[in-house]
Amino acid sequence: MNNKSSARQKIRYRIRKKVSGTSSLPRLSVFRSNADIYAQLIDDTNGVTIASASSRQKDIAAQKSPKIAKSKMVGEAIAKKAVELGMKKVVFDRSGYVYHGRVKAVADGAREGGLDF
Numbered sequence: 202m203n204n205k206s207s208a209r210q211k212i213r214y215r216i217r218k219k220v221s222g223t224s225s226l227p228r229l230s231v232f233r234s235n236a237d238i239y240a241q242l243i244d245d246t247n248g249v250t251i252a253s254a255s256s257r258q259k260d261i262a263a264q265k266s267p268k269i270a271k272s273k274m275v276g277e278a279i280a281k282k283a284v285e286l287g288m289k290k291v292v293f294d295r296s297g298y299v300y301h302g303r304v305k306a307v308a309d310g311a312r313e314g315g316l317d318f
Contacts, residue, residue: 209296209297209298210297211297212297213296213297216294216295216296216297217294220292220293220294221245221246221292222242222243222244222245222246222291222292222294223244223245223246224244224246224247224251225288226290226291226292227242227243227244227251227283227288227291227292228242228243228244228245228291228292228293228294229241229242229243229279229291229292229293229294229311229316229318230242230243230294230296231293231294231295231296231298231304231307231308232296233296233298233303233304236268237255237256237257238255238256238268238271238272238275238303238307239253239254239255239256239257239275240253240254240255240275240276240278240279240307240311241253241279242279242282242283242288242291251283251286251288252279252282252283252286253279254275254278254279254282255275256268256271256272256274256275258278261274261275261278268303269302269303269306270306272303272304272306272307272310273306273307273309273310273313274310275307275310276306276307276308276309276310276311276312276313276314277310277311277313277314278310278314279307279311279314279316280310280311280312280313280314280315280316281314281315283311283314283315283316284314284315284316288316289315289316289317290316290317290318291311291316291317291318292318293308293311293318
């Protein structure tokens with residue numbers, strides 16, 4: 202069973218051993234599907250999602266732009282929600298994806314939105 206998804210799963214577990222979120226320093230987790238991208242702020246100590254944003258939200262989905270541009274908007278949206286909740290610092294979790302393309306665009310958008318990681 203040496204396929205792409207099991208390899209990503211191994212990488213995910215390796216990352217999650219080191220990266221953990223708290224209520225004061227949440228984990229910014231990214232999930233990428235073929236069509237959309239999702240970002241969540243997660244408090245792992247309590248096991249709750251604090252805030253989320255995705256490319257399926259009405260304001261982002263209505264824009265006719267490439268997936269990378271939408272990914273950047275998702276990053277800005279999650280950063281805006283985090284700042285409203287009084288969070289400036291987060292821990293970035295790339296979820297086993299290569300830090301490139303859409304995943305990097307989410308991170309760049311979050312940084313531009315005011316998050317620090």
